[in-house]
Amino acid sequence: MTKRRRILVWAVVSLVLLVVGLGFYGGVRWQQFKRDLGIVTLDLSGVRLTFNHLAVQQIVIIRQPSADERLAVTLDSLRLEFADGWRLLPLQSLNIERLDVHWQSAPSKDDDQPLTLPNPQQLKDWSAWLPRQGQITSLELTSPCASGTCQAQGQLGWQLGEQAPLPATLDLQLNHQTHRLALALQAYEQGSDTHLDLALQLDGQQRLSMQNQLTDSSDSTLWRGTLAMNELPEAPWLLGWLSEWLAYSPPALPAMPEQMRIGAGWALQIDTQALPQDWKALNGELRLSANLPAPWPVVGLGQVQGHLDLSARADDGLWIPTELAGDLSLLPVTELFAALPAPLRPRAVSLKIIPTQTDEAAQGLAVNVQLAASGPSPMTLDTRLVLQTAAPYKAAFDHTQLKLRSAAIKGADFSLKELETDLRLNGELSQQDASIRLRKGSRLKLNSLTVASGLTASTLLMELAGLGAEAGFSDGQIHSLAVTGKTAIAVGEVKQPALRPQGWRWSGTLNADQSQISLDGPLGNDAGLSLALQLTHNRVDSATRLIITLPELFLRAGNPLDETLADWPPLLELNNGRVQGQAQLDVPGSGAVAASAKLSAKGLGGIYDRTELSGLDAELSAVLRRNQLRLDLTELTLREANPGFTFGPLRFAGEYAAPLDTLAQGRLAWSIAEVRLLGGRLWLEPGVADLASGAQQLHAHLRGLQLPLLLEAYPAEGLSGTGVIDGELQLQRSEAGISIEQGSLQAREPGGALQFRSPKIQALGQANPAMRLVTEALDDFHYDLLASDVHYATDGKLDLGLKLHGRNPALEGGRPINFSINLEEDIPALLTSLQLSDRVSETIQRRVQERLR
Known part of the structure; x- marks a missing residue:
């Protein structure tokens, strides 16, 4: 073999090895690429490539990144036309006979990532890869929805400019049973403005039109637009169709609803970079006019009827109404008031807004607002609202009256009957703070209140005039809240196992903020008992402290204690002397209840059973901790007792301790136990007695x-x-x-x-x-x-x-x-x-x- 022939052989072998190696490497990388994207199937059939187009008879792509997420796409009869002259871009046209998409989504997860919008350069880069025109003759989509899995069928077509993305048109048609929805979008440039026109047709009739004009400047975009809709007789089938996709049950509507009109116009200055994360990027004006002669369903609200005229201005995302008038009624959906107790959920709500004149010195919008809710608990709200339409923005309301009536309300551990609330308010609201003051005549009435602890109160009246609330805001959140003022509560009769049935009254001061609530004032009853009450509830750890003080009580004028306490010994009568005391109850958010009490008696006299008593002095303290009761009697002196013969004085000092659930089986210890008897002295040595034995x-x-x-x-x-x-x-x-x-x-x-x-x-x-x-x-x-x-x-x-x-x-x-x-x-x-x-x-x-x- 000649040298030249050997070189040729080696060259061929090397080339073959290189091709094989590249093919092997390419296959490995292709498999790795599919694994990274979760592609489990990629099938192409009938592929034909020429100098000016690509044709594929069928493409099947199945992507399954996880066990519960799957995307299957099938394309039939795809034809992609290229540009002339061996140029790949721009792509001339794309035609797909049939596009079938089946999507199965994974369970949704909370995503705190903010929404980001593409910038104009990104849109321009993406549009360069779009064919100048396209048509999908048959589009079928199967995807998750509120009702489970929903399907949509239709057609899609678009047309772009020859050299630039604009002018452009987009036509989308969706079919539902015998009905057809067509959406047409036109985008074009006119000078420095970009226009976007949208039209919606239902069964061949145009029902919605929207024009948008976008003008770019160095740091923002001016968005001007209008929206108009005059009637919607297709509402029954359209809402029924949408209910399959949305968590919404459409109400029954007549076949041909009455005429309706909705019109809107706006001119907004938008910072497109900040808008998705910060809605304070909005500035501009909006006008909305709606006339709904018949009830019209609104997703998330219910059926709305009436008219509304609104003009508003946006100042860094804060919307300030400049004109407002309306008369609306609402039949709410169940979910709208689901957070309220069932007896307080309204069946219907009506709202009237009537413009009025403002004072000459005031600059703003004044309206009378009348809100009424019907249902198990009828409610009405009448107020005069004055909105300051120039900075600093604020709203003031006066002559406000809120009334609420409810036959019965039941909670987890309480129930009340025949609630009547009448609140009369004045106040102001701004971006930084808010203040509310309750005027004379504000009150709350209850026919009866029952608490799980066995407490029943009937004919309850709470006077609320004088209460006020102050709140401070920062970044849309409440950072301070305070409620202060004097109030009074009168109860016709209180029933509780430890008390005799009778009327009670309390009046005093209420102080509440974000950390705690406190009440301070005298508590009295029909028997003439008067107590000083201090109640503090810590909202941070849910701990409650109650301090009750019995001022010095002179028993010669009567003994209200035996007419108050149900367990007062029936054979004990005290008609002389004085007594005073204090008790404290601590109820932690978690753990055992603790209590303590001190009682001082001087010169008590009276009768116990068949024995006359006189000159009784005592100092008693009690402590309840961890279910253990401890009584300390530091001093008890009875000057004289007469059960038929006279003896005394009697002296005792000691302590008693016992578990709360077995009080009669405790431990009694004494240091002094003696009595003067018929001129002599009878006594016990200091000792201890275990009563459990x-x-x-x-x-x-x-x-x-x-x-x-x-x-x-x-x-x-x-x-x-x-x-x-x-x-x-x-x-x-x-x-x-x-x-x-x-x-x-x-x-x-x-x-x-x-x-x-x-x-x-x-x-x-x-x-x-x-x-x-x-x-x-x-x-x-x-x-x-x-x-x-x-x-x-x-x-x-x-x-x-x-x-x-x-x-x-x-x-x-x-x-x-x-x-x-x-x-x-x-x-x-x-x-x-x-x-x-x-x-x-x-x-x-x-x-x-x-x-x-």
Whole structure:
């Protein structure tokens, strides 16, 4: 083989290897390209390429970037014409016999990316790749919509200028059953202006026309335009068609709605770079006139009827009405007021706007506004509104009256009936702040209010005159809000398990801002109780604090506490002394409720059950924390008690702690527990008693009891004596009551004397010789020993084993005599006999007699 032939062979082999390598590389890159775009299928059939056109019989593209997103495009009979002279651009024409697009979208995700519009240079670059003319004979689109999946069929055609994008026309036709919608767009340049004209035809009749004129300047675009629509008899089928694509249910309309008219014109200066992100880029004027003799459906609102004339000016995105008049009615869609409770959702809304004259000194637009809503809760709003149409912009309203009536409203934890609201307002509103003031006559009435906690209020009246609200704005957001003023609430009757039914009243000051709400003022009721109330609710952590103060209350004029509290002991009457206190309740946003209270009583007097009380002084504090109640009685002194005999003073100091759900099974501790009894002293040593256990043992000491006072209190005729008694008593407390299992009493040395000189005893001695010695000895008995053991049962039976040693100097030369006497006394019966005498008040005597009956 010659050298030349070898070189040729190697060249051919190298060329083949290069072609194969390029083909392999190209295939790898093509597969990678399809994977990047999510293309799973790309089929072309019947491809024919010439110097002046490209023809493809069918193209099938399936793109599936994810499992739940799919796009399938099928093109039949595509023909693309090129420019002459081997030039690719501009493309001359594009014809597609059939274009079928099936789109399945992935679940929508929130996208915070702002909308961006293409700039003119981008539009110019893109238009360079568009064929100068095009036609899609059959266009079929299947895509997701509000009803699931929707289909659209139609045709699309366009025509561009020979050398430039403009002039251009676009014709889109969509078919729905036997109906046809045609949209025609024309764009052309005239001098430095760009014109865009839009026409909409329905079933061959033009129904909407819109002309736009865009004039570019160095930093903005002037957009001028008009819109006109005179009638729309095709509304029933058009709305039914749109309802498949939009989340909207069209109402039933007549076959041929009445004449309607909508016209608009505008001239707006637009910053096209800032507009998508900042609507303050708008400046200019707008005029709108609409006349709707019959109800016309508006997507998102409902059926609108009436007329509206509006002229407005935009100043950096702020729209200021310069002319306004209208008379509109609305049958709203359900979604419009879905956020309101069902009883407050209106079935129909009417709005009247009537221009009026402004003051000569004022520069602006004045209108009377009348708004009315009918439904379960009728509402009316009448106001005079004055809009300042020159900077600084503001709106003032006066002679404003808002009325609302509702038969019943129910919430998650409350219900109210027959609500009547009458608000009379004045105020101002600007871009920076707003202020509202409630005038005289503003009030809220309720026939009844029921709260889940068991509270029921009837005939409630809230006076709101004097309240005011102030708000500050920044960047369209409220940065400050304050509501202040005086208000008053009167309730005909309040029912609550812990209270007696009666009327209540509160008046005071309301202060509220974005962080907290507070109420401060006196609370009173029909019983004459007056309390100072302070309520604070923190809106940041949802914590609430309630402070109630009871000013010094003098009970000689009456006791409103027993006429207020349902659990007031029915047998306790207080008619003297004074009492004051304070309570605080803390309800956190989460966690356990905490409470504390302090009560001070001075010189209390009255009756408890069948015992007269006088001179009661007490200092009591209570704390509730983590479901544990703790009571501290730092001082309790009762000067005198009289259950049929008088004793006192009584002193006690101690504390009690128990879980809230088992209050009777707590722990009682005391440092002082004593009483002065018949000249002596009875006391307990400091100790602790656990009431959760079955029984408690207590050791009581008795010192210095005066026997003359004891015999004076005991209702035994002719019995008297002298001496001083001491003793020790072992007390036991159980569920059955108090008992004494072991007790002892003994007279102090050197003893004393006893005289029992009752005529009945003397007669008994004369009639019974065996008793004569006893009656003669006790006539003047000088004892040197008097002792007794003591037993007291829970049923009130007292047993005394009495031992008596001494003599009567006048009997048998004063020889010693010993007595062993067993005495039994029914203490409740004894006290009953004492309480039937004049030793106690008439109230106690009456209670005893009622019990005996």
